[in-house]
Amino acid sequence: MFQEMSATIIVSWSFVYNGLYKIIQGYLCSVYFYEGKPVYFALHRPEQTPAYPLDQIIDILYDLSMEAGLSFLQIKFIADSFIADYQNLSGYTIKIESFEADSEYVYRTADLANLLGRDNYKKRSRIKKFLAREDDITLIPITRENIHICLEIEHRWCRDKDCTYCASFSGCEKKAMEIMADIFDEQIYYGLIGFYEGAASGYVICEKRDPQLSCMYFGKATVSDFFMYLIYKLATGYLADCTYMNMNEDMGNLGLRSFKRELSAYELWRKNSCILHRIEKQDPAKGCRQREGQ
Numbered sequence: 001m002f003q004e005m006s007a008t009i010i011v012s013w014s015f016v017y018n019g020l021y022k023i024i025q026g027y028l029c030s031v032y033f034y035e036g037k038p039v040y041f042a043l044h045r046p047e048q049t050p051a052y053p054l055d056q057i058i059d060i061l062y063d064l065s066m067e068a069g070l071s072f073l074q075i076k077f078i079a080d081s082f083i084a085d086y087q088n089l090s091g092y093t094i095k096i097e098s099f100e101a102d103s104e105y106v107y108r109t110a111d112l113a114n115l116l117g118r119d120n121y122k123k124r125s126r127i128k129k130f131l132a133r134e135d136d137i138t139l140i141p142i143t144r145e146n147i148h149i150c151l152e153i154e155h156r157w158c159r160d161k162d163c164t165y166c167a168s169f170s171g172c173e174k175k176a177m178e179i180m181a182d183i184f185d186e187q188i189y190y191g192l193i194g195f196y197e198g199a200a201s202g203y204v205i206c207e208k209r210d211p212q213l214s215c216m217y218f219g220k221a222t223v224s225d226f227f228m229y230l231i232y233k234l235a236t237g238y239l240a241d242c243t244y245m246n247m248n249e250d251m252g253n254l255g256l257r258s259f260k261r262e263l264s265a266y267e268l269w270r271k272n273s274c275i276l277h278r279i280e281k282q283d284p285a286k287g288c289r290q291r292e293g294q
Contacts, residue, residue, distance in 0.1 A: 108265070206239070
């Protein structure tokens with residue numbers, strides 16, 4: 001188990017994202033490469049206190065980057081709570097930036113469950129039509145045996161979409177969901193499949209990390225606003241005793257950004273990018289350059 005969004009996002013999306021991942025000294029290290037864009041890494045530390053310090057992992061990744069012909073090491077998606085660890089690294093020049101498109105939308109579960117007041121008008125109006133017809137709705141937990149229904153919903157959702165536009169933001173979610181189906185473990189993940197008027201019409205998959213935080217990984221609906229209803233049912237049911245739900249970033253996708261901002265009151269948990277160049281210094285005695293500190 002890893003901190004923040006855990007290994008799930010990395011494992012399920014890496015092949016779609018043109019990425020590779022490997023466990024190095026207990027850290028989940030992944031690298032992503034796109035034509036015409038700088039290569040970047042994501043680094044997730046274990047939930048327990050790491051046996052190896054961060055600077056050792058950075059040295060390994062930096063050396064790998066140089067051997068691959070890169071001119072610097074870039075680490076992305078660093079939470080604010082970990083940024084001081086990068087600022088305190090020795091032997092490197094460090095540039096840290098943050099971008100709104102990388103920030104994660106986080107909701108208080110109590111706010112997701114709240115339908116009262118002017119601020120919740122849009123949410124209330126969208127969900128209310130399903131609450132009035134709950135006799136036509138059946139919800140069942142996702143299992144290894146029925147998760148194939150989620151893939152069928154994904155396929156139907158994709159039929160009327162522009163694949164080029166969809167994949168330009170995050171790769172093909174349908175392919176990532178196929179990987180999620182392979183790794184789905186009912187002891188770790190929880191999900192609901194929703195049937196509306198007898199047809200499988202939506203699903204959500206999440207993980208309850210601890211009493212404070214849950215993470216939503218996948219979800220789709222083929223009926224307008226049904227996805228919002230499923231999130232509401234999670235918030236009032238399985239996740240009711242969890243303080244926060246993390247729904248990840250919007251990647252600059254205007255439609256996704258609009259949905260996440262209208263869903264409920266939210267916080268943006270900033271993620272940072274760190275670019276590192278190794279500092280080398282002249283050794284007067286040997287007439288050669290060495291890494292500082294060696």
